[in-house]
Amino acid sequence: MEHKDSYVYPAIIQHADDGITVWFPDLLGCVTNGATDEEALFHAAEALTGYMVVLEEDNDPIPDPTLVTHISTSPGQAITLITADLHLRHYAGDKIPTFQRVVVRASAGQKRWRLNQN
Numbered sequence: 001m002e003h004k005d006s007y008v009y010p011a012i013i014q015h016a017d018d019g020i021t022v023w024f025p026d027l028l029g030c031v032t033n034g035a036t037d038e039e040a041l042f043h044a045a046e047a048l049t050g051y052m053v054v055l056e057e058d059n060d061p062i063p064d065p066t067l068v069t070h071i072s073t074s075p076g077q078a079i080t081l082i083t084a085d086l087h088l089r090h091y092a093g094d095k096i097p098t099f100q101r102v103v104v105r106a107s108a109g110q111k112r113w114r115l116n117q118n
Contacts, residue, residue: 003056007084009065011044013037014077024082025071026063027051041082049084056086 014021020040023031024047032047034040055062068079 003086005086007048007052007062007086008081009048010068010071010079011082012071012073012077012079013040024048026066041080044082045084048082049086052084052086
């Protein structure tokens with residue numbers, strides 16, 4: 001399977017009194033949050049990158065992103081595009097930090113990641 005240097009997926013942003021949640025409709029379990037828009041979007045890029053790294057490492061199929069025009073939102077939600085940049089990972093290999101998968105709900109196929117500094 002050929003790997004891309006970057007992936008772009010739509011994400012839904014939900015503002016609430018206790019913070020901001022961001023999730024990817026095409027990627028089961030890929031959810032993050034933040035206290036501010038900037039923090040939430042930064043965490044969304046990290047989550048997407050980790051998710052894509054695991055899909056590539058496991059040789060799992062990579063779903064096509066849904067067109068933004070085909071995604072419905074509720075009041076208080078917005079859609080944005082998030083980029084996962086894997087360029088350095090593909091060319092630097094083990095010289096940069098890698099993501100390790102932590103399976104939190106294997107029965108549902110949901111995955112979370114933590115950054116592991118080598």
